[in-house]
Amino acid sequence: MFELATRPAAGEPGPPLLSSSDGFILVDPAKFPTAFVQDVDISITGFMAVAQAPWGLNAVQRKLTRTAWKDKPVRYTLPTQDRMIPPTTQRFMATRAGAKVVELQSSHAAMLSHSKDVAAFIEGVATGGG
Numbered sequence: 001m002f003e004l005a006t007r008p009a010a011g012e013p014g015p016p017l018l019s020s021s022d023g024f025i026l027v028d029p030a031k032f033p034t035a036f037v038q039d040v041d042i043s044i045t046g047f048m049a050v051a052q053a054p055w056g057l058n059a060v061q062r063k064l065t066r067t068a069w070k071d072k073p074v075r076y077t078l079p080t081q082d083r084m085i086p087p088t089t090q091r092f093m094a095t096r097a098g099a100k101v102v103e104l105q106s107s108h109a110a111m112l113s114h115s116k117d118v119a120a121f122i123e124g125v126a127t128g129g130g
Helices: 042-053 057-061 087-096 115-126
Strands: 017-019 024-027 075-077 100-104
Touching: 017 057, 075 115, 100 115
Parallel strands: 075 100
Antiparallel strands: 017 024
């Protein structure tokens, strides 16, 4: 997924990730508000930018040998304004998985900027209607 997500289609921005020599990455704090959560108030996103914890590349680069989407129904929220994982890439992943897709006019952090829509999506899936 990491390899796919960080290889944007032509005309789409890639994620502004910073890496360290010890195998960790994070979103560039200076670009975080406009790349990760551009549809959320800067008073919140500014804090998020400096409070983020680095994550290990090993966690996101591991190759999977089994994938649940090959055997189970898949639902997918696709944030159409995502600047971290390009929407074109997400559509490819959702289509490959045979997912039922719900698009949200949202940044990468749809759960924050469109929390009611995301909650309704989860509720719909949990009750069999999504």
